Amino acid sequence: MKWTDELGTSHGRRLRRGVLADGREVFAKIGEDSPVFAAEAAGLRWLGEAIAVPEVIEAAEDRLVLSWVSEEPPTAAAAERFGRDLARLHRAGAPAYGAPWPGFIADLPMSNAPAEDWPTFYASRRVLPFVRRARLPAGDVQLIERAVERFGEVAGEPEPPARIHGDLWSGNLLWSGGTGVLVDPAAHGGHRETDLAMLALFGAPHLDRILGAYRQEAPLVDGWRERVPLHQLHPLLVHVVLFGASYRDSLMAAVTRVLAL
Structure with missing residues (x-):
């Protein structure tokens, strides 16, 4: 994975944008070991059975990597x-x-x-x-x-x-x-x-x-x-x-x- 952008911090975690070896863009939260990442991943997968959510690429103790969401103006x-x-x-x-x-x-x-x-x-x-x-x-x-x-x-x-x-x-x-x-x-x-x-x-x-x-x-x-x-x-x-x-x-x-x- 190659990191391309630093996106600031949220609740003490670093936010990054990156690119996987296959060219897919990703979003990552990186921080100290925390059960928050696994809980968020579980929730996203469950919600994703019924509605649009980012794909969970990786959920580790110190990071959560998700597919990148390209935003557009709400209509x-x-x-x-x-x-x-x-x-x-x-x-x-x-x-x-x-x-x-x-x-x-x-x-x-x-x-x-x-x-x-x-x-x-x-x-x-x-x-x-x-x-x-x-x-x-x-x-x-x-x-x-x-x-x-x-x-x-x-x-x-x-x-x-x-x-x-x-x-x-x-x-x-x-x-x-x-x-x-x-x-x-x-x-x-x-x-x-x-x-x-x-x-x-x-x-x-x-x-x-x-x-x-x-x-x-x-x-x-x-x-x-x-x-x-x-x-x-x-x-x-x-x-x-x-x-x-x-x-x-x-x-x-x-x-x-x-x-x-």
């Missing part, structure tokens, strides 16, 4: 195609809420141990562990715990586990080949509304076209728009843990909206 047509693709991904399903590989979001570990239903999984594997890491004021913690107690009431009608990306903010969605290509997953069996809420959190291009095409392919349960803050609690907690109090107001606004459901 309304590509967004609609991605919406349909995402619906098919979710419909591919999962054996349980959780996954057989360790969970990570950025470098932060998450339990993917299975749970009997989504409210239990979301509370015990996603929200509460990050509340403990976030070092929030006691009053904030009490409000979040009150919201967690309501998960079973406000989560909507039960649905089977969906095959989800798990960290689907706009930066993990590349545009190539006339559709969206998923990268950097925290893949697991979860609730399909989680991916949609993540797309909305920081604003994906042509989000209305994505959602419209998705709903044509896989109609959503009544009340899904009102549940968006519920599914944003975990990513907002992650941002508080990673970046500090600047995300506290957004987190607590979402908590207030969940308590009002």
Whole structure:
């Protein structure tokens, strides 16, 4: 393999572009030995059974090498195609809420141990562990715990586990080949509304076209728009843990909206 470009760093890892002996271009993350690389590779392969993702060329303890994605500007047509693709991904399903590989979001570990239903999984594997890491004021913690107690009431009608990306903010969605290509997953069996809420959190291009095409392919349960803050609690907690109090107001606004459901 020949490295051609240094692409900066992400979470302490070097990002590189290279060329294989057969001429294929690749993208690599290189760093200290970490289980993150194997978990990401497992998630990509699983998602790739149903949707466009980079091919995993190599997954080692100190690197992850993927096929290169040639990006293009997002278009309304590509967004609609991605919406349909995402619906098919979710419909591919999962054996349980959780996954057989360790969970990570950025470098932060998450339990993917299975749970009997989504409210239990979301509370015990996603929200509460990050509340403990976030070092929030006691009053904030009490409000979040009150919201967690309501998960079973406000989560909507039960649905089977969906095959989800798990960290689907706009930066993990590349545009190539006339559709969206998923990268950097925290893949697991979860609730399909989680991916949609993540797309909305920081604003994906042509989000209305994505959602419209998705709903044509896989109609959503009544009340899904009102549940968006519920599914944003975990990513907002992650941002508080990673970046500090600047995300506290957004987190607590979402908590207030969940308590009002």
